[in-house]
Structures are given as C-alpha cells and as structure tokens.
Amino acid sequence: MELQILGIQLVGIAIALLIAFETRVLYKKGRFKRKDIVIWSSVSVLLLIVALFPLTFANFLSLFTDIGRGLDALMLLGLLGAFALIFHVYIRNQETQRQITDLVRKVAIRMDEIEKKKPVKKKK
Amino acid sequence: MKQNLVFVIPAYNEEESIVQTLKDVKRQFPKNDIFVVNDGSKDRTKEFAEAQGVHVLTHVINRGLGAALSTGIQAAIRSNVDIVVTFDADLQHLGKDVERLIKPIQNNKADAVIGSRFMSKKDVELMPRIKRFGNTLLTGVTNILSDTTITDSQSGLRAFNREAAEKLIILCDKYEVSSEIIHQLGHHNLRILEIPIKAIYDDRSVQRGTNQMPFKNGLRIVWSMLLRTIGVKR
Numbered sequence: 112m113e114l115q116i117l118g119i120q121l122v123g124i125a126i127a128l129l130i131a132f133e134t135r136v137l138y139k140k141g142r143f144k145r146k147d148i149v150i151w152s153s154v155s156v157l158l159l160i161v162a163l164f165p166l167t168f169a170n171f172l173s174l175f176t177d178i179g180r181g182l183d184a185l186m187l188l189g190l191l192g193a194f195a196l197i198f199h200v201y202i203r204n205q206e207t208q209r210q211i212t213d214l215v216r217k218v219a220i221r222m223d224e225i226e227k228k229k230p231v232k233k234k235k
Numbered sequence: 236m237k238q239n240l241v242f243v244i245p246a247y248n249e250e251e252s253i254v255q256t257l258k259d260v261k262r263q264f265p266k267n268d269i270f271v272v273n274d275g276s277k278d279r280t281k282e283f284a285e286a287q288g289v290h291v292l293t294h295v296i297n298r299g300l301g302a303a304l305s306t307g308i309q310a311a312i313r314s315n316v317d318i319v320v321t322f323d324a325d326l327q328h329l330g331k332d333v334e335r336l337i338k339p340i341q342n343n344k345a346d347a348v349i350g351s352r353f354m355s356k357k358d359v360e361l362m363p364r365i366k367r368f369g370n371t372l373l374t375g376v377t378n379i380l381s382d383t384t385i386t387d388s389q390s391g392l393r394a395f396n397r398e399a400a401e402k403l404i405i406l407c408d409k410y411e412v413s414s415e416i417i418h419q420l421g422h423h424n425l426r427i428l429e430i431p432i433k434a435i436y437d438d439r440s441v442q443r444g445t446n447q448m449p450f451k452n453g454l455r456i457v458w459s460m461l462l463r464t465i466g467v468k469r
Contacts, residue, residue: 212298212408216306219272219292223310227290 123162130155161185238317238341242269243307245300246324250278256324257287263330270310271324272303301412305405312400319400323391332432336394345428346399347420349385350392354431363436373456377414380460381421385429389413392432399425410452411459418460 134151137143143151161168169181178184242260246253253271260269269289273281275297284291292310294303304321311319318337322328332350339345353359353374359367370389377388393416395403402423407415420427 208408209406211296212302212305215294215296215298216302216309219294219306220310220313223290223292 120162120165123158127155127158127162130158239315240264240267240318240320240337241311241314241316242267243272243304243311243319243321244269244324245272245274245303245307245321246276246280246284247274247297247300247303248276248278249280249324250276250283252326253280253283253324254287256322256326257284257289259326259330260322260333261287263333268311268314268316270307272307272310274298274300274303299408299412300410301405301407301415304412305403308395308400308403308405312397316400317397318394319397320394321391326437327434328392329433329435332392332430333394335430336392336432339428339430340394340396344426346396346425347427348394349387349417349427349429350390350432351385351387351429352390352432352434353386354429355433358431358433361436362434366436369453373414373453376457376460377417380464381414381418383417383421383427385417385427387429388417390432399423407459409455411456414456414460418464 130151134143134148134155138148165185166181169185171181172184172188173179173181176184176188178187242264244253244256244260249256257269257271271280271284271289271291273284273291273293275294281291281293290310292306294306307321308319318340320333320337322333328350336348336350339348352362353370362370370387374386374388378384390413399420402425403416403419405412405415405419417427
C-alpha cells in the first residue's frame, strides 16, 4: 500500500512528535510523573497512528459507531474528546486556584495570630 | 446590649488612600477592630496600614477581591464579633454611613444590609455613565439568578450579622464576589435590607475595581453566577 501524506497529516504528525518531545523534556526535568509519561506518550502514539493512517482508523471507528462515514466519526469523536478535555482542565484549574487561595488565606490568618501573641516590646 | 462590630477592608495597592480610609473609619468607630486584608500589594499599603494600629492580614500573593474579603470575614468570625462591615479602601465610602448601615442589624430587622448607591436619584447622577450601566445590568442578572430585589449588587459597603457572615462561603476570588454574596444571602433566605449611601467618585476610584476591564469583569460575574446556579460551582 502506497503511503501518501497530505498537508493535514503532516500537521498531525508534527503535533504528535511535539507532544512526545515535550513529554520527554518534562519527565527529564522531573515535572512529569511516570503516570503522566504513560498517558501523554499514548496520546502522541495514538495521534501518530491517526495522522499516518486516517482512513484505516476511521473505518475501524465506523464499525463501533452508527455514523456512516468513518471520517465523520473520527471528526466527531475528536471534537467531543477535545470538549471533554477542556472541561476536565477547567475543573482542575478551578480546584488548583481554590487550593492556592486557601493556602494563602491560612498563611495570612496564622501570621496574624503569631503577630498577636508576640510580646509587646517595652520602650527604653 | 452592645454589639461587637468589626471592619473588613480589602486593599490592593492602596498606599494613596489607605491612611485616609482608616482615619475616616476610626473617627466614627474609634474602639472597633479593623482588619485590613493586604492582598499581595506591591506598594506600601501594609506598612501604612500597620502604622495606623489596625490588624493587617497579608496575602503573600495577590488573589483578588473575593479572596481578600473571605480572609477578612473568616478572621473576623474567629474574634468575638456580632457584626461584620465590609468597606472599600479607595475612599469611595464614608465612615458616617456605617452607623445607618448597621442599625437594622442591631434592631434585629435584617441579617445583612447593603449600602446602595442607587437609592438616591441625585447620587446616581454623579456615578460615571459606564459604571451606572454595568451596575444596573449586573444587578438585574444577580436578582434574577438569586431571587432577590436589590438595587445595587456591586456595592462594597455591606454589613452582616454573625449568622449571615458564618453562612457565607465565598468561592469567587475576583470581582464576582459581590454578586456571589447576594446569591448566597438569597439562597440562605436571609433577611436583606438596603439603605442609601453616598459614594465618592474621583479619577482614581473610577480607574479601579470593575472599571479596569468592565466587559471582561462583567462577563466573569455573569459566568460565575450561572455556574453557581446550575450547581457546577459549589
């Protein structure tokens, strides 16, 4: 089978390679745990497969969905996946922001309590 | 029975106005505790406030108006407080309005009192047009989503009795807090009253607060209210 690579496939391959590269860099820097490297490496491999063999993958997907054309199924699932990911990131970000605020608040109140307990210095 | 009143004043880079604000409050209420929440200011707000002999709670980084108000209210509840008054640090409010603000709470006629800038026609006309438009719009949305009928949801001058202060669980860190407070008061079926207050608008106060990015802040407020209403934000 002759492999013809179109422009959009090149973009997909570039994104997959970029994710793989970033994952490796972040893991080396110690910012990614083993779990993260497994997840993001899988994402980049999956993206690479989809970019290299879009029709094969789309036809495979159409077997499991009721959407007639494989490419349509691929687009729709991709879009839904992206929405789910955005929502997940949004919720996680909200939670992180809340934790930061809680921490900042606890420090402020604790510091004030320590300040109140300090003995008053007598003037010489 | 004498009730213990505590002021909560959130402040972010307010070195130009904090001293005058505190002097104004202390002139009217010399014996009451004042909690200034220095919200990660980069200027000398903390130093100036401390020099006035008030409690200064410092956020090590800037977290926004909502976070600062919540810190101040929580610190106030830890002390033996009966009434919590929130007061802006930008000289927009007058200390002498507080006496009227707390009266309904002292007389057990309300759980929360909002100082409204929209109850006196003469004073409304002094409000910059963009601010008037934005406030009216946000108050309308807040009232619909909170089942309340107030005239000024974005006012920074408020008073709460201890019960209301304890029930407030502030989740919004930024300017959405004003609507969030009204939403929570409505949600808990607390008695809300409004009294007319006088607000002072100088060039500085007009440049600050929600006026910095009115469209963006307005959208954030509406978005946050919607999330709360549908239960995503708890």
